[in-house]
Amino acid sequence: MTEDTPGSQWYDNEAGPLVRPYAMTGGRTKPGPTGVRFDLIALVTLDAGAPDVGGDTSLGPEHRALIELCRIETQSVAELAADADLPVGVVRVLLGDLLELGCVTVSRPVPPAQLPDERILREVIEGLRAL
Numbered sequence: 001m002t003e004d005t006p007g008s009q010w011y012d013n014e015a016g017p018l019v020r021p022y023a024m025t026g027g028r029t030k031p032g033p034t035g036v037r038f039d040l041i042a043l044v045t046l047d048a049g050a051p052d053v054g055g056d057t058s059l060g061p062e063h064r065a066l067i068e069l070c071r072i073e074t075q076s077v078a079e080l081a082a083d084a085d086l087p088v089g090v091v092r093v094l095l096g097d098l099l100e101l102g103c104v105t106v107s108r109p110v111p112p113a114q115l116p117d118e119r120i121l122r123e124v125i126e127g128l129r130a131l
Contacts, residue, residue: 024062024090031096036106038092040078043107046070059101062086063094070104 031038038044046067065084069075075083081091098104 024060024086024094028093031093031099036096036099038077038095038106039109040088041076041109043074043076044070044080044095045074045105045107047102047105049102059097062090063098066091066094066098067103 044066062084066080069080069083077088077091077095080095081088084091086094095104095106099106
């Protein structure tokens with residue numbers, strides 16, 4: 001592309017098309033009006049009762065890419081960002097949109113304070129070995 005070609009300012013010969021992250025999220029930096037925060041290891045699953053978004057023009061190609069990735073298998077937020085080749089911040093905002101639309105469900109990781117104590121787990125293992 002030459003500099004005179006319309007749209008050439010959005011294309012880099014080495015990197016390909018350039019779209020800034022704020023353009024993908026409409027300038028938003030936080031997911032949804034509720035301010036949901038997605039951990040990197042939170043698991044995202046396509047909701048079985050998700051509405052058909054085929055004709056939804058409010059969803060961009062990045063939203064659709066995330067839906068397709070979730071259709072294949074449950075993935076973490078970090079995996080989705082890597083597979084979609086998008087920044088994690090962008091993926092979090094887009095997932096917030098999909099969560100509000102009822103397209104995906106998110107399973108948050110268990111906080112370390114709620115995990116069983118290591119001593120109890122060792123006692124269970126020893127008890128099982130004694131059987």
